Amino acid sequence: MDHDATYQLLRNLTSPVVAVTSERAGKRNAMISDAAVRASIVPSVPRLSVYIHKFNYSHDMIFETGRFVLHLLRTDQLDLVHRLGFVSGRDRDKLADVAHRLGHLGAPVLDDCYAHFECRIVNVMDTGSSTCFLGDVLHVGHGAGRAPRGEVMTAAHFRANMPAAWRKDYEQHLLVAQRFAEERSRDIRPVVWKGVAAPGR
Ligand SMILES: Cc1cc2nc3c(=O)[nH]c(=O)nc-3n(C[C@H](O)[C@H](O)[C@H](O)COP(=O)(O)O)c2cc1C
Numbered sequence: 001m002d003h004d005a006t007y008q009l010l011r012n013l014t015s016p017v018v019a020v021t022s023e024r025a026g027k028r029n030a031m032i033s034d035a036a037v038r039a040s041i042v043p044s045v046p047r048l049s050v051y052i053h054k055f056n057y058s059h060d061m062i063f064e065t066g067r068f069v070l071h072l073l074r075t076d077q078l079d080l081v082h083r084l085g086f087v088s089g090r091d092r093d094k095l096a097d098v099a100h101r102l103g104h105l106g107a108p109v110l111d112d113c114y115a116h117f118e119c120r121i122v123n124v125m126d127t128g129s130s131t132c133f134l135g136d137v138l139h140v141g142h143g144a145g146r147a148p149r150g151e152v153m154t155a156a157h158f159r160a161n162m163p164a165a166w167r168k169d170y171e172q173h174l175l176v177a178q179r180f181a182e183e184r185s186r187d188i189r190p191v192v193w194k195g196v197a198a199p200g201r
Contacts, residue, residue, distance in 0.1 A: 014155035019071040019084055020050060021100070021108040022061040028095045028108045031058040032085030034155035036070055039134055046137035048117060053130045055180055057089040062133060066121045066196035067105045070135070071113040071143070074150035075157055080112075082162075086169055104139045111144035114152050126191045129184035 014034040021030040033050050040047035050070060052059045062068045073080060084094050099111035103118045110116065119135025142148055162170060 011155070017073055017081055017153045017155055017158050018050070019073060019080065019110060019113065020052070020058060020062070021069045021071070021095075021110065022058050022065065022067075023102065023107045024061040024065050027061070027089075028093075028100075029058055029061055029089035030084045030094055030098070030108065030110070031056055031089070032081050034158070046117075046140075047122070047134060048119065048137060049132055049134045051127070051130045051132050053177060053180065054184070055177075059131065062121070063124070063131060064196065065107070067107050067119060068121075068133065068135065069103055069105070069107045069109050069116055069118050071110050071116045073153045074114050075153045075161075076150060077112070077153060078158065078162060080110075081153075081158055082166055086166070086173065099144070101144075109141070109143065113143040114148050114150065115140065115142050121193065121195075123193045124191055126189045127185065128187040128189075129181035131191075 015036045017032060017034050018036045019030050020033055020036075021028070023029070031052075033052065035051040037049055038047070039049040048070060050068075052062060058068075080098070083098070087094065095108060100108040101111070103109040103116075105118050105120060107118065109118070117135075117137045118139035119133075120138055121133050122136050123134040125132040125134075
């Protein structure tokens with residue numbers, strides 16, 4: 001198998017670019033993912049799933065609190081992707097200058113986005129290097145707006161339109177993540193999701 005060609009084909013399965021926010025013991029954080037999909041066809045049971053790498057600061061914040069907010073972004077929000085997806089919340093308070101409020105579940109809701117989904121985790125799947133979180137969508141909105149506007153940003157749009165000055169960093173971060181994932185991908189543990197002791201904390 002030609003692994004590089006396969007990887008390029010698999011890129012067709014990436015999701016829109018989303019911002020995932022979390023909160024734990026007063027600390028607020030946000031990161032970027034392009035691995036989120038609708039996970040229910042039932043309108044009365046809205047669900048989504050998202051893969052988060054274990055080395056990301058957000059991972060344990062989400063795992064330990066059982067909730068997150070997932071935001072669809074617009075094509076004009078490249079700067080936000082750079083701000084949230086290129087540095088870790090371990091090193092910087094990434095939401096200090098990003099307008100937001102705490103949502104119904106206690107995790108941050110960004111004011112400016114195409115749409116947001118407040119989720120309570122109902123199950124997880126361990127992949128070795130990451131966790132796939134399955135969330136019930138409990139509240140929906142458009143940040144501080146009343147209706148969606150603009151176009152949803154896809155992963156392909158981001159890769160094609162990010163400023164040239166960011167590309168080296170992007171590729172370097174991807175390489176580091178790929179090396180981590182390569183080492184850990186076969187170390188899959190059975191995880192039974194029992195919820196969190198006190199939801200939201
Ligand atoms: C376009 C793009 C897509 C990304 N997709 C994912 C993803 O699907 N899962 C993931 O865990 N990290 C993904 N990342 C990387 C995280 O956003 C990045 O490591 C971030 O700094 C993590 O922040 P944290 O340590 O504060 O949680 C992506 C980054 C970019 C720019």
